[in-house]
Amino acid sequence: MTDAAELLGLTRKLLAAYPPATTDRADFLKARFDAGLAWVHFPEGLGGLGAPRSLQAVVDAELAAAGAPDNDPRRIGIGLGMAAPTILKYGSQEVKERFLRPLWTGEEVWCQLFSEPGAGSDLAALGTRAVRDEATGDWVVDGQKVWTSSAHVARWAILIARTDPDLPKHRGITYFVCDMTDPGVEVRPLRQITGEAEFNEVFLTGVRIPDAHRLGEVGEGWKVAQTTLNNERVAIGGMRLPREGGMIGPIARTWRERPELRTHDLHQRLLTLWVEAEVSRLAGERLRQQLVVGQPGPEGSAMKLAFARLNQEISGLEVELRGEEGLLYDDWTMRRPELVDFTGRDAGYRYLRSKGNSIEGGTTEVLLNIVAERVLGLPAEPRNDKDVAWKDLAR
Amino acid sequence: MTDLLYSETEDDLRAAVRSLVAARGDTAALAARAEAGSPYDPRLWASLAAEMGAAGLLVPEKLGGQGASHREAAVVLEELGRGVVAAPYLTSSVVATQALLSLDTDTEAVATLLAELAEGRRTAVLAVPLSAAPDGPLPEGTGRVTGVADAATADVLLVLRADGLYAVEAAQAVVEPLTPLDLTRPLAAVTAGEGGTRLADAVAGATAVRSGLLAGAGLLASEQLGIAEWCLEETVRHTGERHQFNRPVGSFQALKHRMAQLWLEVVSARAAARAAADALATGSPEAALSVAVAQAYCSRVAVHAAEECVQLHGGIGMTWEHPAHLYLKRAKADEIALGTPGRHKEALAALVDLQAP
Numbered sequence: 001m002t003d004a005a006e007l008l009g010l011t012r013k014l015l016a017a018y019p020p021a022t023t024d025r026a027d028f029l030k031a032r033f034d035a036g037l038a039w040v041h042f043p044e045g046l047g048g049l050g051a052p053r054s055l056q057a058v059v060d061a062e063l064a065a066a067g068a069p070d071n072d073p074r075r076i077g078i079g080l081g082m083a084a085p086t087i088l089k090y091g092s093q094e095v096k097e098r099f100l101r102p103l104w105t106g107e108e109v110w111c112q113l114f115s116e117p118g119a120g121s122d123l124a125a126l127g128t129r130a131v132r133d134e135a136t137g138d139w140v141v142d143g144q145k146v147w148t149s150s151a152h153v154a155r156w157a158i159l160i161a162r163t164d165p166d167l168p169k170h171r172g173i174t175y176f177v178c179d180m181t182d183p184g185v186e187v188r189p190l191r192q193i194t195g196e197a198e199f200n201e202v203f204l205t206g207v208r209i210p211d212a213h214r215l216g217e218v219g220e221g222w223k224v225a226q227t228t229l230n231n232e233r234v235a236i237g238g239m240r241l242p243r244e245g246g247m248i249g250p251i252a253r254t255w256r257e258r259p260e261l262r263t264h265d266l267h268q269r270l271l272t273l274w275v276e277a278e279v280s281r282l283a284g285e286r287l288r289q290q291l292v293v294g295q296p297g298p299e300g301s302a303m304k305l306a307f308a309r310l311n312q313e314i315s316g317l318e319v320e321l322r323g324e325e326g327l328l329y330d331d332w333t334m335r336r337p338e339l340v341d342f343t344g345r346d347a348g349y350r351y352l353r354s355k356g357n358s359i360e361g362g363t364t365e366v367l368l369n370i371v372a373e374r375v376l377g378l379p380a381e382p383r384n385d386k387d388v389a390w391k392d393l394a395r
Numbered sequence: 396m397t398d399l400l401y402s403e404t405e406d407d408l409r410a411a412v413r414s415l416v417a418a419r420g421d422t423a424a425l426a427a428r429a430e431a432g433s434p435y436d437p438r439l440w441a442s443l444a445a446e447m448g449a450a451g452l453l454v455p456e457k458l459g460g461q462g463a464s465h466r467e468a469a470v471v472l473e474e475l476g477r478g479v480v481a482a483p484y485l486t487s488s489v490v491a492t493q494a495l496l497s498l499d500t501d502t503e504a505v506a507t508l509l510a511e512l513a514e515g516r517r518t519a520v521l522a523v524p525l526s527a528a529p530d531g532p533l534p535e536g537t538g539r540v541t542g543v544a545d546a547a548t549a550d551v552l553l554v555l556r557a558d559g560l561y562a563v564e565a566a567q568a569v570v571e572p573l574t575p576l577d578l579t580r581p582l583a584a585v586t587a588g589e590g591g592t593r594l595a596d597a598v599a600g601a602t603a604v605r606s607g608l609l610a611g612a613g614l615l616a617s618e619q620l621g622i623a624e625w626c627l628e629e630t631v632r633h634t635g636e637r638h639q640f641n642r643p644v645g646s647f648q649a650l651k652h653r654m655a656q657l658w659l660e661v662v663s664a665r666a667a668a669r670a671a672a673d674a675l676a677t678g679s680p681e682a683a684l685s686v687a688v689a690q691a692y693c694s695r696v697a698v699h700a701a702e703e704c705v706q707l708h709g710g711i712g713m714t715w716e717h718p719a720h721l722y723l724k725r726a727k728a729d730e731i732a733l734g735t736p737g738r739h740k741e742a743l744a745a746l747v748d749l750q751a752p
Contacts, residue, residue, distance in 0.1 A: 255749055262752035270749060271740040275691045282666035282688075286399035293400065302659045365648075371658055372651035376631045379646035 004058045007051065011037060011062045020068040028069055029105040037063075038071075038104045042088060046100050054292045071106045078150060079103040079110030083158050083177075085231045090175070090215040090224050099156065099177070111154035113145040113178060113202055114225070118395060120147075121366045123160075124169045124222055125385075125393065128204060130161035130176065139163075139176065139214070141184075141207040147360070151187045151200040153338050154180050158228060159209075160221045165391040172390055173221035177213040184208075194352045195332040198340060229362075240288055241281050247311050247350060248277035250343060251318040261321055270321075273314050280306045298375045301367050308357035308364055315350040322347055397679075398466075399669040405470045412449065412471050415442055416478035422718035425481060429578035429721075434481035435548060443471075443482065444515025450488040451513030453610075458500055459510030465610060469617035469672035476621025476697075479721045481579040483545040487518035489614050491553055494521060494607030498560070498599060504592045508551060508562060519551035519562070520544065521607055522585045528734025529609040529686070530742050533601060539586045544732075546583040547572050553594075553604075554587040560600025563591035577728035579721060609686055612733035613671040616689035619697035620661070620668045622726050626697075626704035626719070627657050633708055650707060657700055664696040684746045690739040694730040701726035 018031045032038055033047045037059050042048025063070070071080075080103070087099055102108040119125040128143025141161055151157070157178040164172035178185070184207040189197035216224040244252055255262065255270060283306070287299040319326040330346040342350055358364040372378045385393055401409070419439040428434045444450035452468045454460020461467075468489055475484055492512050498505050511517040523534055524542035534540045535555055546552065547570055552563045569586040595603060631654055634645030644650060671689035674682040701723040705712035712719045730736065744750060 252747075252749060259750075259752070262750075264752055267744070267749070267751050268740075271691075271744055274747065274749060275688055275740065275743065276663075278688050279663045279667045279692045282397075282399065282670050283663045285397070286666040286669065289398070289400050295400075299662050302662045305659055306663065365652070368652040368655040369648065371655035372645075376627075376651075376654055376658060378631060378635055378651050378654065379643045381646050381648060382642065 004055055007037075007040060007049075007055055007058050008062060010035060010049075011059050015063070015066050015068065020066055025069040026105060026107065029071055030101070032063075032068075033101050033104055039084075042100075046088070046096055047104055052294075054294070057292070071104060076103070076106045076109060078112050078154075078158075079108070079156075082112060082228045082231055083110045083156070086158060086175075086215060086224060086228045087177075089227050092212065094212065095177070095215070103156075108155040109150055109153050111148050111150045111157045111180070112228070113148060113151075113157045113159040113204075114228075115145060115147045117144060117146050121363050123225070124173065125390075125395075126160060126162060126173070127395075128159075128161045129165075130163050130174060130209070132163075133208070137211045139174075139209045139211065141176075141178070141204045141209060143204050145202040145204070146190065146199075148187075148200045148202050149198060150338065151180065151202050152189065152336055156180060157202075158215075160225055162390060163218055163221075166389050167219070168387055169385060169390040169393065170222045171219055173225070174218050175215045175221035175224040176209050177215065178204075178207065178209055179213075182207050182209075189334070189336055191334055193355060194349055196335040196337060198337055240285065243278060243281065245281065246277060246307070247314045247318075247342065247354070248274055250347070250350075251314055251321065254318065254321060261323060266317070266321055269317055273310065273317060276306075277310055277314065280310055298371070301362075301371055301375075304361065305364055305367055305371075308354075311350075311354035311357050315347060315354045318347040319351045397670050397673050397685075399666055399673065401470065401669075402466070405467055408449075408467055409470045409474060411447060412443065412474040413477070415439065415447070416474055416480055420478040420480055422479065422721060423716070425479070425579065426715065426718070426721060429481065432572060432581070433548075434579050434581060435483075436481070439480065440482050441515065443484070444488065448515075449484070450492075450515035453489065453492050453496065454509055454513040458506060458513065460513035464676035465614060466669075466672045466676045469614050469668065472614050472618040473621035473624075473668075476618035476725075477625045479579055479622065479625070479718065479725050481581075483518045483520065483548065485611060485615060485618065486520045486545040487512060487549065488515075490607040490611035491519040491521055491551075492607075493610035494553060494560075494603040495519075495594075497603035497606040498595050502594065504562060505594055517550040518545070518548065519553055520546050520549040521604060522546070522552045522554045522563075522587055523604065523608070525580070525582065525728075525732045526734075527608055528738045528742070529605050529612055529683070531734065531738065533604060537586075537588055539584050541573065541584045542582050543585045544580050544582055546570050546585050547581050552585060552587055552591075554585075554591065555597075555600050555604055557597060559593045559597050560595045560603060561587070561591035561593050563587045567591065575728070577724045579725055580728060608733055609683065610675055612690050612739070613675045613682070613686035615729060615733050616664070616668040616671050616686075616693040619693040619726065619729055620664045622697045622722055622729070623657070623661050623664060623693075623700035626700035626722055626726075627654065627661055629719075630654060630657075630704045630707045637709075644707075653703060653707070657703055660696045660699065664693045667692045684743065687739040687743040687746065690734060691736045691743065694736045694739075697726040698723075698730050 014035045018028050036049040038047035040049050040051040040056050041053040116126050130139040130141045159176045159178040163174040184205045186203040188201045190199045190201050191197045290297050329348045448461045449471050451460030452463040456462040495509050522540050525544040554561045554563050571584045573582045575582040637644050667689040671685045674685035704719045711717050
């Protein structure tokens with residue numbers, strides 16, 4: 001099953017059996033998953049048909065034209081973009097069947113328990129422990145995670161924990177699926193620079209995870225996490241935007257509507273950023289075209305870097321452009337949003353929130369190292385942590 | 396939808412041009428020829444323009460060309476930029492050719508000249524300064540025009556006068572070589588005086604000249620991409636091998652980040668240059684916008700890459716024997732050529748309705 005015409009036929013059959021106008025949203029999404037039209041490149045029985053990834057566009061276009069509901073990818077981004085490909089590659093058949101369907105339909109939200117207070121960019125330094133209970137075979141987890149988006153709404157988490165402190169840091173890690181409703185999981189909001197609490201701290205105290213919820217071999221968690229992290233960068237880089245579709249949009253509109261705010265200095269800076277935003281959009285579009293024809297390039301990490309810097313510069317300029325209004329802020333109330341909404345808030349919010357774009361999902365400094373070493377092939381910096389047992393590392 | 400990728404044909408063309416440049420593009424010999432005032436390698440031009448047919452890419456087959464497009468010509472320019480090749484490709488095969496294609500090609504004088512250019516038998520240049528922007532002021536009249544690129548070796552000068560566009564044989568004009576910042580793209584002052592063959596009236600002539608300049612500006616972005624690519628690759632190679640403080644200097648984070656940043660700019664420049672080439676090839680209504688974006692961006696990237704190349708090579712980067720200086724000079728001159736980045740941003744301000752105060 002790899003043919004566009006066949007896929008189109010199946011899509012129309014689905015629409016005929018479950019007319020979007022009269023079908024419940026959840027029922028439609030479940031039926032779509034069961035028809036193999038959720039992610040056509042996944043195997044049969046797991047929401048796919050083993051078809052080329054590029055043919056998904058055929059299905060999506062037909063469904064969009066018919067007004068079919070979609071599975072809000074913003075809300076379920078971590079599940080779709082990171083948990084799903086990892087589960088597909090490393091999960092047992094039971095695990096795949098249990099998790100992929102409600103993940104895809106959005107019934108179950110996922111979060112990512114990777115970062116820790118002592119291990120951010122140096123992720124492999126993490127200290128959360130998972131100890132085998134020899135009597136039951138379960139794992140008992142203790143530790144603290146941080147910067148966890150969606151933890152307050154998530155049903156499941158992907159988790160990495162240290163299972164052997166005597167090995168060097170990359171070799172003693174194991175990868176699990178963690179039940180966020182288990183006793184011992186405590187989620188506390190972490191209030192941010194913007195006033196809201198979009199992230200959380202997660203405290204894990206004696207959390208029991210069945211061995212069946214381990215992904216990959218014991219001690220192979222770092223390798224498994226690479227699948228997650230590589231997919232994270234692809235997900236960030238593959239977005240498609242119209243011209244002025246990003247943060248440049250609001251400032252361009254303000255410029256057009258408010259001639260009294262214009263100065264020559266701001267004009268020059270705005271034009272420079274407009275050009276950079278447009279070029280960045282084109283580079284993202286080029287990456288997408290490469291993916292469609294099966295030539296994924298390393299440009300995904302470049303997109304994330306460019307987007308982080310541009311968002312910060314554009315939103316900073318926007319606050320300055322607004323002058324006296326830029327001195328005000330819309331709302332400092334501590335809210336707990338389920339997703340980040342850049343354009344629904346004022347310029348001041350965008351300015352403060354965008355500061356996180358160069359930190360979350362890999363700091364700019366770490367990503368530049370990755371580009372230099374993996375893309376350009378430059379020599380690695382000398383390191384002294386590779387052959388030292390994790391327990392002996394300086395902390 | 397804009398096609399930002401390279402086709403198989405374009406990849407093949409790139410391979411052919413790259414191997415020609417590798418075989419003939421000795422930068423030491425180039426520097427020596429350039430210093431003597433004649434940087435061209437006639438054998439390289441004959442292979443590129445005539446044997447490979449690169450000079451006729453923009454020209455339809457029925458007019459004696461290859462019937463290809465700006466997308467393919469852009470690939471040629473990427474490779475000529477990578478090799479900092481001295482050849483009248485941009486001026487004759489792109490700018491002058493595009494200007495002629497914008498005229499009535501049923502006119503015998505236009506058709507004959509186009510066929511000669513497409514075959515690479517003769518070269519022609521517009522008698523306007525290399526700095527002229529597509530939407531900027533144009534020289535008009537019979538006076539002396541300075542800063543005309545590749546005029547010293549051109550066979551024909553296309554001269555805009557008050558009453559029309561003329562083709563003037565170079566032998567009938569006064570061409571005084573100037574000393575250029577970019578040794579690999581010679582400049583001259585041209586006084587065409589009277590005479591020549593009238594190709595079009597003043598209005599059609601000016602439109603054609605602007606069309607040539609727009610195509611030139613758009614494809615110059617690809618030359619700039621090629622320059623930036625070479626500068627980055629060579630800098631990565633050098634810093635990976637060069638040892639200081641008992642380590643390859645390319646292992647120092649401060650340097651790695653600068654090269655990674657440059658890579659980001661090169662990746663972005665490629666998208667911008669491809670968008671401009673594709674817009675010109677398809678006659679898109681957004682061609683002017685795409686060209687302005689590509690020029691505003693790629694000019695800066697080429698200069699930045701060349702400056703970093705000199706800096707990260709250390710002392711050797713400041714020498715005449717290392718080719719980095721040829722790239723820096725080309726990149727800086729290209730920044731001014733066919734409109735500065737600031738000039739292109741002004742054009743853009745009008746095109747996307749972001750008006751000045």
